[in-house]
Structure formats: C-alpha cells, structure tokens
Amino acid sequence: MDHTAALVSLATSVPPHLFHQGEILKAARAVMADRYSQFETLASLFANTGIRHRYGVKPMEWYLERRGWPERTQAFLEGAESLFLDVARKAIASADLAPADIDTVVTVCSTGIATPTLEARVASKLGFRTDISRVPIFGLGCAGGVSGLSIASRLAQARPGTNVLLVALELCTLAVRHDELTKANVVAASLFGDGAAAVVLRAGDGGATRIEATGEKLWPDTLDVMGWSVDPEGFGVIFQRTIPDFVRDNLGPAVAEILARMELPIDDIDRFVCHPGGTKVIVALERALALDQGALDQEREVIADYGNMSAPTVLFVLERLRAHGLPKRSLLTSLGPGFTASCVALRHAA
Template sequence: MAVLCKPAIAVPEYVITNEETLDLARQLHGDHPQIDLVLRLIEHTGVQKRHLIQPIEKVLQHPGFDARSITYEEHTRARVPAVVRRALDHAELEPDQIDLIVYVSCTGFMMPPATSWLIGEMGFRPETRQLPIAQLGCAAGGAAVNRAHDYCTAYPDANVLIVACEFCSLCYQPTDLGVGSLLSNGLFGDGIAAVVLRGSGGTGVRLERNG
C-alpha cells in the first residue's frame, strides 16, 4: 500500500499581516461601493499573516505579464530545489529513485516546464516521467496526490515526487475590483511544498484509495 511520507514546506521571507492587509485595502479601495463587505471578508478569513516572494510595495507595482513570468521562473529555480531535497530526505530516497514528478502550479508559467529543469538540475533519471498540472487552483494538491496514488497503484514499487509551487502575489491585478478578486488579494500568499508517495516502504500515511 502506497505511503505518503512527511512533506517539506517553505515560505518566503516577506510578511504582510492581516491588519496591514486591511489598512492597505482601505488606502487603495476606500471608495469601492462594497469596501465594508470586502474588509469583513478579509478580516474573517482567519489568516493572520501571509508570506510573499517580494515586498508588498513591489507587488503593487505590477510591471506586466512578461516581467512577472521572469520573476516566477527566477524564484522557482531559487526556492524549489531545497524543498524537494528535504522531501526526498523525509522519504529516505535519492532523486534517481523517483519514477514520476507531479508538479502543480497555477500562478506562473515556464516552458519547458519546471519538471524538466528539476530533472536536469537535481540528478533525476532522464526517463523520469513528468506530469505538470495547471489551472486546478486550490484543488491541485489533492489532484496531485490522487494522480500519484493512481501511478503507485499501477506500479506498486514506484516512487512519486509531488511539488506544489504557488506565488499568488504575482497574480495581483490592480484593475480587477470584483469582490472575489479583492478577497483573494487579502487571502492568498506564496509558498512551496513537496512530498513523496512511495509505492512500497517508507513511513507516513497509508493511502487505500482516492477520489
């Protein structure tokens, strides 16, 4: 039975608190017709602080899609390998023992995908299978575990690395003033997580099925 090992997580160094977020919303959108609703929603998210890959002042500058894509790639390359390495250590495996990498991210774009770069950078086997998943948002982590479990069910001795890399601050759009978007601006932060699903061996949560 497949075992989901201990995950590794990392958050960037810049922090914005809930109170700072509320103050910022008042400054930027004080004349919004639904500002009171937005403030109540942000206040009651339960999120006390968020981590960002850049200072909030730089996030608000919004230099355009091309510049943000460059920032996404730079921070992916700089931050993801260390998290992957810790996840592999928790699973007591080396990169060449991984058979599939499932990589989820909907807040940036790389071509070739980050999976290809990781394979070349960290010593995974050239034939390591790749499954980049985009556009699933909050459901992506669960979907990644499901696909990893499917793979280990088909290949009981396989090992699957799952990586989630989301830099939500890069999706800020200053002209999008819908209540849902303003709530998202005050709710989501940046972070990376990685975990290994071992088809056999390992210590962690045993997965019987997925859905």
C-alpha cells in the same frame, strides 16, 4: 504484499517575505480605496478571514506597482523555481533518498505558466536522472493538493518499488490586480498567499500511512464557481457564487457518494482533513460533514499562519496532523475549479 502507495515523506516550504494581515489591508487600501467606493465596506473581510499573516514571493513594494504578463511571469519563474528546489530537497531528504532516486515527478501548479515546466527547469540543479518521468498538471486550483496526491499515488501503485515525488506549488499573490475593482478581487487580496508542499510516495514495501482509495465529484453547470479569467494584464480571479453556501449545501452528499464508491462507511472516517479556503468555508465544511464546530482546528491554524495557498494548503494541514499522530483512517478533501470535490482516503498503522 500491499501494493497501495505509501506516504514516505511530506515537507512544506514558504517564500521569504512575511506579511501581516493588517499590513496587507493597508496596502490594499492605498491601491484601491480612492478608486473603489465599496472598498471600505469590504475592508472588514481582512479581519474576518481568520488570517494572522501570509507569505509572498516578492517584497510588499513589488505588489504596489501595476504589473503585466512579462513581469508576473518572470517573478513566477524565479520564485517558483526557488521554492520547488527547497521543498523537493526537504521531502527527498526526509525520505532518506537522493534526487537521483526519484523515478517520477508530478508538479501541480495553476498560478503561473512555464514551458518547459518547473520540474524540467530545476532538474539539473536538483540532480534528477535524465530518464525521470515528468507529469506537470495545470488548472486544478485549490483541488490540486488532493487531486495531485491521488494521481501521484496511482502512478506509484502502477510501478511498485519506484519513488514518486509530488510537488504542489502556488504563487497566488502574483495575481494581485490593480485594475479589477471588484468584490472578488478584494476577497482574493484578503485570502491568498504563496507556498509549496512535497510528498514522496512508494508502493510495494512497508509504510505506516497508505493511500487506501481516491475519488472525485464534478458538478455539471458549475464552471462559473471558481477559476481564472485571462487578459493582457494576467490572471483575474473568478468567484461568481458564494462558495461557503455551495460547500454547505453540496459537499456532504458528494462525500457520501465518493465514500460509497470507495466502499467505506462514513463512520469509519476518524478525521476529515480539509482544504481551508477561509474561515467561512471551514464553518461550512464542519456543517456539511456533520462535525462539531471547531473540529477542524488544524485547518484554522494553517489558514491563520499562511492564508489560502490554493493547492498545497491541505498538505500543510496534513503535515500538522502527522506531527500530532494520524488516526487509523482519515479522508483528505478539497474543492476547486470545475467545480470539483476531490478525496483521498488514508489508512494509518500506528
């Protein structure tokens, strides 16, 4: 019997408010241009991201006012609970299960703080059992979708026959700042959106797509590459280095190292499934992985339709690739605070 974890279902969800990229630029200009002399120089970022539109948990008017921790936290709790319920129900139903059939729930989120955590807050509304195992994970950022899938798969493998629900949910837009007149803040305003993805995993029985292996690479002395600063107003984005350059120079050797530990030749990977941090990051990924320019087509489409939603974004890409038909072997990759590369190898039986 194959005790590797099978991907039973995958679902995605976004909040109700749709923002076109030009609309977001107009709003950012209204908030920042008069106070930040470099804004117009940086405004081209909005056109160069490849993003058509994004989704937010609040209407545009909400973001135009300065907000502190209490308002951000209230918006996070309301929006995240609603999105969690929607995406979890979709994934559970797609797996032909009921919420009471879920044995373990893994929640990945780095854009808000909730104690009790999100899965506890929605447990009674969803119908989880009282003996469900809860695994909330904070701080993985953009690596969270792949790292979360890795953790959830190992939990499923440890208890064959049980159902593990992974929910990766981020409300990046709630971190918009009026006070930080910096290039990093303009970059964040041009890129980030809100969304959620959910996966049901189970080991010990049949499944067309299985988690074959997982691996990570943590680079030393890279705490400043990406993360949050925390102050009385809320989270503030940290981008201290040029991430596309870091990806181009470092990801290829890291993936080769991870695949060697997995005992998988790189030539056996039919499709890399990448977290699309933005257009420049996608180009850097193609170069780092020696792919043809344009090979990461679904990554470009996801970033165009949703922006960078942090952790769940790569699972949106996987959802589209599943709809088109997965090849025999694919490798999910994402990069996040640490600075860390996370990989999951999928084996698919047609």
